[in-house]
Amino acid sequence: MLSARSVIGTTLAELGEDYDNLWVLTPDIGATLVEFRDKYPERFVDVGLAEQACVGVAAGLAYDGNIPVVSGMLPFLSMRALEQVRSDVCYPNLPVKIIGTHGGLVGNGGSTHYAVEDLALMCALTNMTVTSIGDPLMVGEVIRQSMTMQGPIYIRLAVGKKDKVLYEPGEHEIRIGKGIIARQGTDATIFTHGTVVAQALDAAAELAKDGHSVRVVDMFTLKPIDEELIAQCAAETGGRFVIVEDHLAYGGLASRVADVVADRGIHLTAFERLGIPQVYAGFGEDEELRDKHGYGLAATIAATQRVIAAA
Amino acid sequence: MQNTENPHTVEELENLAFELRSKLLHLCGTYEGAVHIGGDLSSADILTALFHHGLHVDPTDIANPTRDRFLLSKGHAAVCMYIAMSMRGFFSYDGIVDTYGQLDSAYGMHPCKVQLPGVEASTGSLGHGLPLAVGMALSARGRGESHRVVTLMGDGETGEGSVWEAAMAANSYELGNLVAFIDRNRQLMTSFDEERVFLEPYTDKWAAFGWNVVHIDGHDMGALVQAIDALPASDSRKPTVVVCETVKGKGVDFMERNLAWHAGSLGAADLDRAMAALQASREKESV
Structure with a gap:
């Protein structure tokens, strides 16, 4: 594989x-x-x-x-x-x-x-x-x-056991410093990186069944961060952001995005961050740990529903 | 590994070391902040021997790939290195004294490769020079180049684990083109090292790590020259460590083996006193 x-x-x-x-x-x-x-x-x-x-x-x-x-x-x-x-x-x-x-x-x-x-x-x-x-x-x-x-x-990288090929060769331009719109959508944007992109795509597919159009951005470069894409997603998806990552919820991508939002004065309707809380996480398989610590598939779907429903 | 363009006798090198110490004190008396004068003075003879005798370097061609590489792992002795290099023609001494430590100066407490390209690496945090030197020695080997990579560490610095990681790597990769000088002044910042941290049996430690060990008086210019001249060929298979027994503050009696002079500054009166002590020490040694 x-x-x-x-x-x-x-x-x-x-x-x-x-x-x-x-x-x-x-x-x-x-x-x-x-x-x-x-x-x-x-x-x-x-x-x-x-x-x-x-x-x-x-x-x-x-x-x-x-x-x-x-x-x-x-x-x-x-x-x-x-x-x-x-x-x-x-x-x-x-x-x-x-x-x-x-x-x-x-x-x-x-x-x-x-x-x-x-x-x-x-x-x-x-x-x-x-x-x-x-x-x-x-x-x-x-x-x-x-x-x-x-x-x-x-x-x-993660560990490789569950890596998925997400993009066909040539499907997206891959350039260091530029995020990838892995799935188009207009109701909200999920920003993520690494192996969690696959989970975010699953969440978006699940939400589509209820008629929600959810964008997924693979922000594989955290630094320098693609500021233009963040601004563009705020404008095109109603200022509704979910950030999910396999990293501490504070200090990783969510913080990078929040900095851009604050520095550029971008208006958001809703912002949720899912990631590892300040705990030492213990043993378990990847999905079990993500679920336990609140950033698995179900949590991602729920958070996205909340930002879509936000007034 | 020779300064072949302008060879010096041992006596001439001793004179250069005296001049280096005088310039060090002068800078210390001019600059208002603290200078690591103790460890500068213990390294002064070693750096003189290297820059005026041992290192094959050309101040007018600092990027020549065949030059010997010198890394000051004990980066807090930067002033001593800057001045030794200025005396070899790399920089102007006035430029160092006039700007040292000031905003946008290339000359500061620890050497910065970006601001001062004549130095080989940015150092300062201890225990970093030897791993860097191992990388440079591997690079030379990979390209079939015969220059040496030389670093100067303090003995206190060898408390850092990364030094011994690199020592093992140098042995594993048989880097005979790597030479580490150690300024064994037996003082840390706040204590004498055999009181609190036992480094002895020091030369045995290096030998046990597979290094060729040379043990000399680091203030005996003849011994330094001899150690440099007797270094194994750069294509040999064992890295060499030259453990130099030194005195922190060497040459200024009130600074010698005095914990108060790890770093310090000299007022005008102190500068006169220090210069007089340096002169007296020289006269005593030449008797």
Whole structure:
């Protein structure tokens, strides 16, 4: 099955040919990277369980004109190595790409293994571009586009088990910094990112049965955020917004959208945010955890009904 | 790894180190804020030996791919590095003294690659230089280049876990083109390190991590030159650490091994006193 995770390896192995300065680094997370490792062993670096050194080494490579990709589990890359990401990579604006899994309540590893604060942390960093992707084909496209970027980028994935191809190749223009209207609608907009896009599309399909026309926006770039699209959706869907995400409800996409709304003085009729509350979430399968913590399919449908009904 | 254009004798290098210390004190007396003078003075001989003897660098061609890379991991000794570099011709000393720490100056408390492209990396937070150096050494290896990557760390800094992560990586990747100098002044900011944090047996630790260990007096210019000249070839398979025994505040008696002088500023009277102490120390050593 095509998963976002497997696409990392195939895409990097492909790009290794075009870019002889592309390096791949990992702190002992490499199953998906074997294609690159086998093809370019001299540009593959596994430092073992040492996230801080891994990001620092990547920065050292980038200072010397290389394009390093660090791949690993995001809870550790985004938090244990946060200072290296901030001071070694973002401060000198080096083209280091951080790509990883376990964004959100996924993988049933418990709270040590869920990256749920990562988008808030990464969006806070000057020079960092921040993305969250659920569609495997998009992962390849974003990695390819990122190769010519000057500064750093963070690419967040879930775990790959339940990844769905959402868009046919060529169906949407995929451009870093631009949101995708995954489904058209006029009554309300659901903004989301990552694997939750599939859930939002299911919610919109369900709501259509009751005659509701719900737009779904895949805001896969959280920073820089697509301000124009937010303004456009406010104008075209009655100022009715639902934001759903597999991240803390505060600090992620909902906060990014709220900032744009406040800064630009956009008039909204209703605004609801669904995401992880300030709890350590515990064990369970992805959907069970989303339901338990109030941002699953049923909650998304209910929230959308409420914003549509709002006066 | 040699300053071949303008080779210096040990005595000339000692004179340059004295000049570096004098300029450091002068800046410390001119700038109103605090300068990390203690750790600057302990690093002064090492930085003189590197910039005037050891490093193959060209101040007129700072992006030359064959240059040795130098990273100041103990970024708080930035002033000492700026001045050592100015004496090699990278920057103007007056430019440093006249603008240090001021708004929009390229010269501040910790080196910034964006504002001052002549330095190799932005550093300051401790424990970051060695991982960066490992990346640069890997890059050199990948391109088949024979330059060295050299970093200077403080011994207190090696309390950071990231140093040992990088030490393991350097050993695993057999980076003989990587050299770490350690300013072993045995002081942290608030304590003497063998009182609170036990780093000993220090050279054994590095040897256990697979490094080639050289242990010298970091204020003995002859020993520094010898250690640099005896470095293994850059295509060898073991990284080298040069543990330099030093004295924080070296050369100014009232600052030596004095916790009050981790960082500080000098008024006019203090500056005269410090200059006199530096001169006295030099005369004592030359006897």
